[in-house]
Amino acid sequence: MKYYIIDAFTDRLFAGNPAAVCLLQEPLADEVMASIAREMNLSETAFVLWENDAWRLRWFTPTVEVPLCGHGTLATARALREAGIVTDDEVYFRSLSGDLAARYQEDWIELDFPSLPPTPAPVPAGVLDALKLDSAPRWTGVNAHRYWLLDLGSAAAVRVLAPDRAATMAIDLPGIVVTGAGDAPYDFTSRFFAPADGIFEDPVTGSAHAALAPYWSSVLGKTDFVAYQASSRGGILKVRLAGDRVLIAGETVVVATGDLRIP
Template sequence: MKLKIYQVDAFANYVFGGNPAAIIPVERWLPDDLMQKIAAENNLSETAYIIKEKDKYLIRWFTPAVEVDLCGHATLAAAHVIFSHEGFEDDVISFYSPRSGVLEVERGSDGLLTLDFPKDTIHQIEVSKKISAGFSIAPIEMWKGGSDYILVYEKEEHILEMEFDLFELAKVDTRGFIITAPGVKVDFVSRWFGPRVGVDEDPVTGSAHTSLTPLWAGKLKKNQLNAVQLSKRLGKLTCELIGDRVKIGGKAITYLVGEIFV
């Protein structure tokens, strides 16, 4: 069987920036174990599979280790593929995820792609020594979202300088850990770690911003925010809280178009 594959750098306007994702259009879902093996072979933080179905696209996301409920950067990358390579002419793509429901991506005149995702429900918890043990600096606050723990720090410098222990982090039963602080030139900065799902550090994590946007909107008393994820590849995002939805904007660029044989 021969399949087309795209590799796209999401939340970037130049190659080798942002977060790379593999996008594979299929006519029907492949066996789960095969989709997982392909994702492991790709060895990117996410591989997304998409199916064109009437007026929408079905989408599923796999890390090298597991299928996940939601992935922002791979959804952005999938929209870029559909707009740029699959002949889609409208300006809004409606995705449907069996795990996350309807997800829309809108194309702006400036090339910005904007995700429309459900807001995560977060609540503040007591700072956990078990979780803090995985990081070189203790947080000033800790929150829990639907999938991730959020560790809040006083300043951007702490996020940049942070050292982490993947062995300790992998002991905690969670998808991932977000560390975040107020930004110097943007509203907030972050990094994301997910050793339990096969992603040591993710370059740019769109889904994490469904948690970070309501957190910082509340702290800063504003609903429109600019953010940077401080990985080595760096990612820039616009975020807006609208009721129970979060709009997350960024650009994307194609790195590779090819074929795989399985």
């Protein structure tokens, strides 16, 4: 089985968010895909299969299947183009989060995701202490995927955040998004933690921007953004809120390719 390792949301090696992409020729059992994801040991491994006239796309962390993965979708679109399988300007996927589209735009790939706006809510007990915040967030809320969004006010506050790793990983939440107004040329900055999925900090998170775009649209009164995710690897995203959809664009770099031997 052919696989790729691709850095997403970056134009250079060893930056952005790495994902493994497995090009399936036939369905695999869930436990086999979970084992492959553990073997790859990246934040997500994507599995894509042409079945019943559609590309079926699933994503696994080393510990759990997830319903939506932006960088894994971006990497899958690049792998299908790299392998010469998809030559059209668009490719469509069926996923646990519904139908998704990826559009090829020169060196960029644009994803079409559902908008998942957060609504105001107090954060669960233990979150603020685990994040070791110096002051209360400007705003907090949660979306339909249980991603909790905390606006810390500034990019500087996001960058210097130093959570307690053990305390953060003990929180049973699939997503904690910390964000703040960006420094030029970025409209906003963010970081993303996914303790329930076994991920302390995700390098660059496309799915988080399905919540960030509607939030920052309400704050800034605009719909087009350039965003930066301030992990140690870093990543740049172009984001557009289009009604009930969020368009998320990024660049990709192929790091490795090979053959996976499945009994």
